[in-house]
Amino acid sequence: MTLDAASVRAVAKKDFQDAVRSRLLWALSVLFILFAGGMAYLYTEIQNASGNELAALDLIFFLQSPVGLLIPLTGLLLGYKSVAGEIETGSVKILLSLPHSRGSVLLGKLFGRTGVLTVPILVGFAVAAVVVLALYPVFTAKYYLAFVAVTILFGLAYVSIAVAISAMTKSTSRAAVGIVSAFVAFNMLWEVIGYGIHYVVTLITEGDGVFFPGFANEAPTWFLFYQRLSPNGAFGGALTSALPRDSSFSEFFPSGDVPFYLADWFSLVILALWVIVPLYLGYLRFDAADL
Amino acid sequence: MTAIELDGVTKRFSDVVALRNVDLTVRDGEIFGFLGPNGAGKSTTIDILLDFIRPTSGDVRVLGLDAQAESEAVRSRLGVLPDGYDVYERLTGRQHMEFAIESKAADDDAEALLDRVGILDAADRKAGGYSKGMTQRLMLAMALVGEPDMLILDEPSTGLDPNGAREMREIIREERDRGATIFFSSHILEQVEAVCDRVGILRDGELVAVDSIAGLRDAADQEMTLKVTVDEVTPAARDGVTDLPGVSNVITNGNTLSVTCDSDSKTEVLDALEFAGAEVRDFSTEQASLEELFAAYTTSEVSA
Numbered sequence A: 001m002t003l004d005a006a007s008v009r010a011v012a013k014k015d016f017q018d019a020v021r022s023r024l025l026w027a028l029s030v031l032f033i034l035f036a037g038g039m040a041y042l043y044t045e046i047q048n049a050s051g052n053e054l055a056a057l058d059l060i061f062f063l064q065s066p067v068g069l070l071i072p073l074t075g076l077l078l079g080y081k082s083v084a085g086e087i088e089t090g091s092v093k094i095l096l097s098l099p100h101s102r103g104s105v106l107l108g109k110l111f112g113r114t115g116v117l118t119v120p121i122l123v124g125f126a127v128a129a130v131v132v133l134a135l136y137p138v139f140t141a142k143y144y145l146a147f148v149a150v151t152i153l154f155g156l157a158y159v160s161i162a163v164a165i166s167a168m169t170k171s172t173s174r175a176a177v178g179i180v181s182a183f184v185a186f187n188m189l190w191e192v193i194g195y196g197i198h199y200v201v202t203l204i205t206e207g208d209g210v211f212f213p214g215f216a217n218e219a220p221t222w223f224l225f226y227q228r229l230s231p232n233g234a235f236g237g238a239l240t241s242a243l244p245r246d247s248s249f250s251e252f253f254p255s256g257d258v259p260f261y262l263a264d265w266f267s268l269v270i271l272a273l274w275v276i277v278p279l280y281l282g283y284l285r286f287d288a289a290d291l
Numbered sequence B: 001m002t003a004i005e006l007d008g009v010t011k012r013f014s015d016v017v018a019l020r021n022v023d024l025t026v027r028d029g030e031i032f033g034f035l036g037p038n039g040a041g042k043s044t045t046i047d048i049l050l051d052f053i054r055p056t057s058g059d060v061r062v063l064g065l066d067a068q069a070e071s072e073a074v075r076s077r078l079g080v081l082p083d084g085y086d087v088y089e090r091l092t093g094r095q096h097m098e099f100a101i102e103s104k105a106a107d108d109d110a111e112a113l114l115d116r117v118g119i120l121d122a123a124d125r126k127a128g129g130y131s132k133g134m135t136q137r138l139m140l141a142m143a144l145v146g147e148p149d150m151l152i153l154d155e156p157s158t159g160l161d162p163n164g165a166r167e168m169r170e171i172i173r174e175e176r177d178r179g180a181t182i183f184f185s186s187h188i189l190e191q192v193e194a195v196c197d198r199v200g201i202l203r204d205g206e207l208v209a210v211d212s213i214a215g216l217r218d219a220a221d222q223e224m225t226l227k228v229t230v231d232e233v234t235p236a237a238r239d240g241v242t243d244l245p246g247v248s249n250v251i252t253n254g255n256t257l258s259v260t261c262d263s264d265s266k267t268e269v270l271d272a273l274e275f276a277g278a279e280v281r282d283f284s285t286e287q288a289s290l291e292e293l294f295a296a297y298t299t300s301e302v303s304a
Helices: A005-020 A023-050 A056-079 A084-089 A092-097 A102-135 A141-167 A172-206 A221-229 A231-242 A264-288 B042-049 B071-076 B093-103 B110-116 B132-144 B162-178 B189-193 B213-220 B235-242 B266-275 B290-298
Strands: B002-013 B016-027 B031-035 B057-062 B078-081 B150-154 B181-186 B198-203 B206-211 B223-230 B247-253 B256-262 B280-286
Touching: A005 A023, A005 A102, A005 B093, A023 A056, A023 A102, A056 A102, A056 A141, A056 A172, A056 A231, A084 A092, A084 A141, A084 A172, A092 A102, A092 B078, A092 B132, A102 A141, A102 A264, A141 A172, A141 A231, A141 A264, A172 A221, A172 A231, A221 A231, A221 A264, A231 A264, B002 B042, B002 B181, B016 B042, B016 B181, B016 B198, B016 B206, B031 B042, B031 B162, B031 B189, B042 B057, B042 B150, B042 B181, B071 B078, B078 B132, B093 B110, B093 B132, B110 B132, B132 B150, B132 B162, B150 B162, B162 B181, B181 B189, B198 B213, B198 B290, B206 B213, B206 B290, B213 B290, B223 B266, B235 B247, B235 B256, B235 B266, B256 B266, B266 B280
Parallel strands: B031 B181, B031 B198, B078 B150, B150 B181
Antiparallel strands: B002 B016, B002 B057, B198 B206, B223 B256, B223 B280, B247 B256
């Protein structure tokens, strides 16, 4: 694989410029501002009503689930046309007549589209921070920033999945089917399949099939690891690694003496692999294809 | 050094053979016209030069480099005007130029190039609103970025009016004079005649001829039309001409015979008329048009 930094930058810049001129970026920005700002407002209202002390950590906890849905949706939508769309219209001929390797093109697409996702994330969460600050005096910037950073990494992973799917087909309609499948697989089926595996395993080992493995400290380690293998699971784990141990997150995750693959930092590694592996697989297919 | 060297190149798409054992050499610094009807394999050949697609077998070298293994190095020295492309609709002409300049690490002036192809006034408009002729000009300007060693132009006059096509030819000549090799494809022979040093003709995936236009004419041994006016067209005169081995068609119009025959059968036709007792008052010959010449190569009549 030939990668060239200048080439990647040129492609990413072109891709980002193209998106800035579309309504997509602006629509996404508005969506994220409404979402993050609205959630922050809602959160402060709940906290004020209950009289509990407000902490940025809890806001993060409050935001985590909806972010875990919003980022996959937007990331996949932003990426699925990135390569297949250029092949369909023929603009890929302009792109590849210039001295870009196919690897540089995919990496440039990944960064360009992630840029398009990062702008609304930053703007949205900045607005959320302002809302919290306006309504409540205490705000821990450090953890909040860590949350935003992990969210961007999470976005990078989903854009990578989408760009990879886009690079594996020459039709945007097939790419659309691909991203819908990916969304369903990672956001709905992963957990269910895990229960299925748990059922089979318990049926074999204990003679009695059980679907639900129990919460963090009861479930077998292989199941906890399986949960963290999905991009969404890795996102949750990576967040705990970025936040202090005593937050409300920790109770959902195994603590104390755990194997390295269940350590919080390892979730960051898994998330990083979700950035690298899909794109590499997409590259293998794209590089071998006749365009 | 040779600009392009194809050696036994075959390209098969599932059940279709697009190129069949093509050998082709394009010399450094020449203007080479790559001709053939639509579907003959011109774009396939160009796609292979640019590594968009890979040959099933055979070797391809461009500017002395391996077209596949060293494709980025090849493309950094090429300027390409592709066929069947689409511009980035939301980017302006200027942004397209900047993308090409940045991609090639060149230091060209975007405005100067846009001015050279005649669309400077549209530089800041979105390319999605350009006419086909304007996008062709924009693509040519992008191809000129970085003073490439070779220009590969796929059907460059598509969408251009006669004036635009003339300007295109002027730029092609200027680039050749600068020292660049020009390789361009067309399905219309007239377009290449004016500028090409040599042409190659592709038919059904096979290269049937490579020569200058004059050379092609000689090699094709084209039929011509001989018009002979006589005092009276008698049946004997008409039959005498029709029966000649080199004559394929005779049309009578009043006292004039239009005889389609081999280019070296002229004397025999005139002799046959006199032998039948006709008095020749006037005659003229018409050479086959370029269109007919092209048709001769691209249908099964001739193979060189």
